[in-house]
Amino acid sequence: MADIKRLAEMLQELDDLLTRCMRCGMCQAQCPVFARTGQEADVTRGKLALLSGLSREILKDPAQVQDKLNRCLLCGTCEANCPSGVRVTDIFLRARAILNGYLGLSPSQRFIFRRMLTRPRLMNSLVSMGALFQGLFSREADRVIGTSCARFNAPLIRDRHFKKLARKPLHRQVPGLDTPAGSSGIKVAFFPGCITDKVFPEVGQAALRIFKHHQVGVYMPPGQACCGIPALSSGEAQAFSSLVRQNVELLSGGNWDYLLTPCATCTATMRLLWPEYHRGSLGRVITDNILDVSQFLVDILGVKPGSESNEKIPVAYHDPCHLINSLKVTEQPRAVIAAGGIYRTAELPGGPSCCGSGGSFNIKHYQLSRDIGREKARDIAATGAGMAATSCPACMLQLADMMSREHVSLPIKHVLEIYAESL
Numbered sequence: 537m538a539d540i541k542r543l544a545e546m547l548q549e550l551d552d553l554l555t556r557c558m559r560c561g562m563c564q565a566q567c568p569v570f571a572r573t574g575q576e577a578d579v580t581r582g583k584l585a586l587l588s589g590l591s592r593e594i595l596k597d598p599a600q601v602q603d604k605l606n607r608c609l610l611c612g613t614c615e616a617n618c619p620s621g622v623r624v625t626d627i628f629l630r631a632r633a634i635l636n637g638y639l640g641l642s643p644s645q646r647f648i649f650r651r652m653l654t655r656p657r658l659m660n661s662l663v664s665m666g667a668l669f670q671g672l673f674s675r676e677a678d679r680v681i682g683t684s685c686a687r688f689n690a691p692l693i694r695d696r697h698f699k700k701l702a703r704k705p706l707h708r709q710v711p712g713l714d715t716p717a718g719s720s721g722i723k724v725a726f727f728p729g730c731i732t733d734k735v736f737p738e739v740g741q742a743a744l745r746i747f748k749h750h751q752v753g754v755y756m757p758p759g760q761a762c763c764g765i766p767a768l769s770s771g772e773a774q775a776f777s778s779l780v781r782q783n784v785e786l787l788s789g790g791n792w793d794y795l796l797t798p799c800a801t802c803t804a805t806m807r808l809l810w811p812e813y814h815r816g817s818l819g820r821v822i823t824d825n826i827l828d829v830s831q832f833l834v835d836i837l838g839v840k841p842g843s844e845s846n847e848k849i850p851v852a853y854h855d856p857c858h859l860i861n862s863l864k865v866t867e868q869p870r871a872v873i874a875a876g877g878i879y880r881t882a883e884l885p886g887g888p889s890c891c892g893s894g895g896s897f898n899i900k901h902y903q904l905s906r907d908i909g910r911e912k913a914r915d916i917a918a919t920g921a922g923m924a925a926t927s928c929p930a931c932m933l934q935l936a937d938m939m940s941r942e943h944v945s946l947p948i949k950h951v952l953e954i955y956a957e958s959l
Contacts, residue, residue, distance in 0.1 A: 546634045547590060553630070556622045557584045563614035563624075568890045569607060572907050577604050580614040580624055587631050602635045607901060609894035609908075610769055612861035625862075629768060629813070636771030649767045649775040654782070656761045660707065663734050667701040674700065681948060683940040695902065697940035699735050699933055706737035710744065712758040714790060718751025720837065725792040726756040727783070727806070729763060729799035731929035739929060742956035743798050743829055749959045750837055755790035763797075765805040768813060769895055780814040788819040794836065795826045798952055800856035800928035801895075803828045804863055828859060830927055830951055833875075834868040839955075841874030848874070850882035851954065852921035852946075854912065854935065856928035857890050869927045869951045876958025882919040886911070893934035909938035917944040924948045 563580035564570055570579040577583070586604060608628055615624040641649065652659050674684040674693075683697040706728055717723040724747065728740040747754050761782045767775035787795065797803045807826040810818060833839040842848075851873055859865040866888075870881045892898070892908030916924050916939065924939065924946050926932055935948050 546630060546637070550587065550590065550627065550630050550634065553623055553627050554584060554588055556620045557581070558620050559585065560619065562617065562619055566613045566617045568611065568613070568892065568908050569609060569904060572904055578607050580622075583608065584622075584624075584627065587627065590631065590634065598635060598639055602632075602639065605631055605635065606897070607904070609857070609890055609892070609897050611857035611890040611894065613857065613890060616861040626812070629771075629809075632769065632771035633773050634771075636773075641772065645770065645772070649770065649772045650778075653762050653767060654775055654778045656759055656782075659762075660705070663701060664705070667703055667705075670700050674698075678940040678943075678945055680945040681936050681940050683936050692899070695906075697937045699936050701734055702737045704737065706733045706740040707758065707760075709737055709741070710756065713744070713754045713756040715753045715755075717753035720751045722794070722836070723753030723755060723792045724832070725787050725790060725795045726754050727760060727763070727787075727795060727797045727802060728756075729797055729802040729929065731933065732798055733760075736929050736932060736950065739798050739950040739952055742950065742952040743796075745956045745959065746829075746833070746952060750833075752837075753792075755787075755792045757786040757789060760786060763799075763802040763805045765801055765809070766895060768805070768809060773813065777814050777816060780810050780818075781816055784817070784819045784821050787821055793825065794832055795821065796829045796832050797826075798829050798927070798950060799930070800828060800858040800863075800865075801930055804858035808862060828863065828865055828868070828927060830868040830872045831863075831865050833955070834871045839872065839875050841871040842877035848880040849878060849923070850919065850921040851879045851949075852884060852916040852919040852924045853881045853951075854884065854891060854916070854924065854926040854931060855888040856926055856931050859927055860888050865927075869925075872951045872955045873925060875955055878958055879923075879954055882921040884912075884915040885918050886915045889915075891931050891934045891938070893930050895930065898934065905934070906938065906941075909934050910942055913938040913942040913944050916946070917942070922946065923954075925951050925954060927951050 559581050561581055567579045612625050673687050673690055675687050677683040677685040677697045684700055685697050686693045732739045761779045764776040764779035807823050811823050873879050873881050891912045892905040898905040932948055
């Protein structure tokens with residue numbers, strides 16, 4: 537049952553945040569969803585207008601309000617370009633929490649967020665079981681990209697080209713680490729994130745190889761949980777706080793200087809959303825010291841790009857939304873690509889834009905996600921590059937699907953993999 541008093545408080549907090557919006561419509565030019573649908577309800581201004589009367593709308597048709605709010609990638613592009621500085625992501629996350637508090641969780645959401653996601657050992661066991669049997673319902677789609685597709689009309693994956701779960705996830709390859717700082721004098725806590733661990737363990741291995749090369753000590757405790765963004769973006773604050781608390785307890789067990797992740801989404805969640813939405817203590821986790829790995833390499837270790845040359849191999853780089861919009865990290869991944877002296881960045885003709893992933897958005901609104909992602913695949917193909925790269929494993933999944941479907945058969949790498957190859 538909803539806590540009416542708490543819901544009233546949250547509605548007041550939401551009203552306070554909404555006052556800065558002037559309804560100027562600048563967000564129309566930025567929103568990737570509106571660009572596909574042209575519907576006012578899909579653009580930020582339309583959603584904010586809906587939220588201005590949220591208490592009335594909840595009583596009238598809460599399910600419809602929830603559906604409209606979920607048609608958002610939470611990419612932050614509108615917020616990054618808002619002339620009034622409206623905290624759009626904050627508003628939408630709070631509104632989803634209000635609706636979730638009013639409507640409650642479905643049985644499947646309750647199991648995923650409260651029973652599975654908050655229990656890393658259970659989640660790891662279930663995913664490992666899925667990895668064992670995934671070959672029964674999948675077949676190869678694109679050998680270069682490494683995608684598969686469903687053998688039959690299976691729910692969720694029937695229209696997709698997907699990356700298979702790793703046969704041996706990172707947490708089994710490297711159960712834990714606690715190595716001293718070398719000549720760098722720096723020790724980092726390493727948070728691989730769920731997708732790196734379970735789908736792209738090679739990204740985690742590349743990061744560990746880079747740390748060893750630069751004589752950086754590593755603290756990577758076993759039993760790390762999800763960063764919490766799937767729960768928070770669905771309005772499930774209870775599970776989010778549980779996940780934050782578990783990770784903070786683990787990370788507080790070691791002495792380190794910086795907390796690093798190879799995932800743009802995890803970095804933004806931990807740095808910006810942990811202190812904002814977690815009601816408990818963050819212990820010794822100082823959010824200012826949470827960095828994307830490429831940011832650490834360039835800004836802290838001083839890794840520099842090699843000399844410019846058209847003879848280098850071009851790599852089409854996709855800016856993850858959470859890096860470019862939330863953290864303003866743009867040049868560091870490009871510097872990491874060029875640091876080995878082999879590659880150079882090929883910029884996409886359309887400029888930085890969302891790939892259409894958006895976490896649960898990709899599950900609930902796959903057709904829209906695919907329409908946005910296909911354009912990204914075509915932009916990558918237009919560069920003439922021999923490889924695509926990004927700084928977010930979630931974006932890697934989306935690019936793999938879209939490029940495979942569009943027959944853009946190029947390898948997709950994390951920038952850390954590219955740099956590690958040169959060491």
